[in-house]
Amino acid sequence: MSWGAIIEADRREMARALEGLAAELAGSTVLVTGARGMLPAYVLHAIAGLNAGALAADPCTVVALARRAPTGAWAELEHVRWVQQDVRAPLPEGLRFDWAIHAASKAAPRAYLADPVGTLMANGLGLHHVLERARACDARGALFMSSGEVYGSPPSEACPTPEGYLGVTDPRHPRGCYVEGKRFGEALAVAYGRQHGVPVKAVRPFQVFGPGLALDDGRAFADFLGAAARGESIVLRSAGRAMRSYCYIADATVAFLKVLVEGRAGEVYNVGSSSPEVTIRELAERVARLGGRGSEVVFAASPSEDGAGSPARTCPDVSKLDEELGWRPTTALEDGLRRTLAWLQEEERR
Numbered sequence: 001m002s003w004g005a006i007i008e009a010d011r012r013e014m015a016r017a018l019e020g021l022a023a024e025l026a027g028s029t030v031l032v033t034g035a036r037g038m039l040p041a042y043v044l045h046a047i048a049g050l051n052a053g054a055l056a057a058d059p060c061t062v063v064a065l066a067r068r069a070p071t072g073a074w075a076e077l078e079h080v081r082w083v084q085q086d087v088r089a090p091l092p093e094g095l096r097f098d099w100a101i102h103a104a105s106k107a108a109p110r111a112y113l114a115d116p117v118g119t120l121m122a123n124g125l126g127l128h129h130v131l132e133r134a135r136a137c138d139a140r141g142a143l144f145m146s147s148g149e150v151y152g153s154p155p156s157e158a159c160p161t162p163e164g165y166l167g168v169t170d171p172r173h174p175r176g177c178y179v180e181g182k183r184f185g186e187a188l189a190v191a192y193g194r195q196h197g198v199p200v201k202a203v204r205p206f207q208v209f210g211p212g213l214a215l216d217d218g219r220a221f222a223d224f225l226g227a228a229a230r231g232e233s234i235v236l237r238s239a240g241r242a243m244r245s246y247c248y249i250a251d252a253t254v255a256f257l258k259v260l261v262e263g264r265a266g267e268v269y270n271v272g273s274s275s276p277e278v279t280i281r282e283l284a285e286r287v288a289r290l291g292g293r294g295s296e297v298v299f300a301a302s303p304s305e306d307g308a309g310s311p312a313r314t315c316p317d318v319s320k321l322d323e324e325l326g327w328r329p330t331t332a333l334e335d336g337l338r339r340t341l342a343w344l345q346e347e348e349r350r
Helices: 005-017 019-025 038-052 072-076 109-114 116-137 176-196 220-229 249-262 280-291 319-325 333-349
Strands: 029-033 061-066 080-084 099-102 141-145 200-205 234-238 268-271 297-304
Touching (some): 005 249, 005 333, 019 038, 019 249, 038 061, 099 116, 099 249, 109 116, 116 141, 116 176, 141 176, 141 249, 200 249, 220 234, 234 280, 249 268, 249 319, 268 319, 280 333
Parallel strands (some): 029 099, 061 080, 099 141, 141 200, 200 268, 234 297
């Protein structure tokens, strides 16, 4: 069973970077909710890489909870037990685990705008079910996948944005279902730690991309990479002035697992890359150059205003993660884009 050259290489690299966690993960069980999503799916790849190497003698078992049944290679993963259900329902009786990662949530704007109630409840009620069971299991650690969007649209003087910055967000905005769901999830995690002693941590991912991204989710990098992989023009639907910094998924996944196992309970950590910062237009131009085959950047006939409710600038300060856990992203933006395009082309050939 092969996942293609890019994912296989990422598995080996993530396993190498995570060898220091082997003693803690050996023989343990990790619950991963939303396991078919892009970010949690790469957690499964990272653990599979560890199981093939440092944990070969005493592998880590994953309980992968997802609404969609696994298909193809996903259904054949070793040391993975799939549970098909909505995270808003109580977890099955008897399900026990040592570690938990709650990542179940719609993350793409197109998806959460279509189901705002479901998005809020996945981050609230879903997390409640996970933390109640973590409490009953006396779990060794739990991780809530929050989002860098909890900061709202920080002013320039707050970029790169540290974890202590208190963002201003509008709960009535259409995007509020996602942002406020994440903010509530963080508050719930802290409350479980204070009231019940559950060792919960949270991460705030910023603009993570890579293999597994859904090309129809409406985010700029997905649109750009999909067009380049097909040899089509990259269409900018705004002036492209919003600024972002991007993090390759293998780097982010290493951070997630390090925070789960080694992070301080009750703390939150930014996960992303603080440089380079590029405008949406610059990102489109970089992808076009890598795409070749005549890819070019064109503007829509009637470009919209920049933003459409999204922040004008997002850039994380990741010094806390560096100072406490020794993590920094290692994949350059160009290399991450190149690897993602190569993965897309591999998928086309399958």
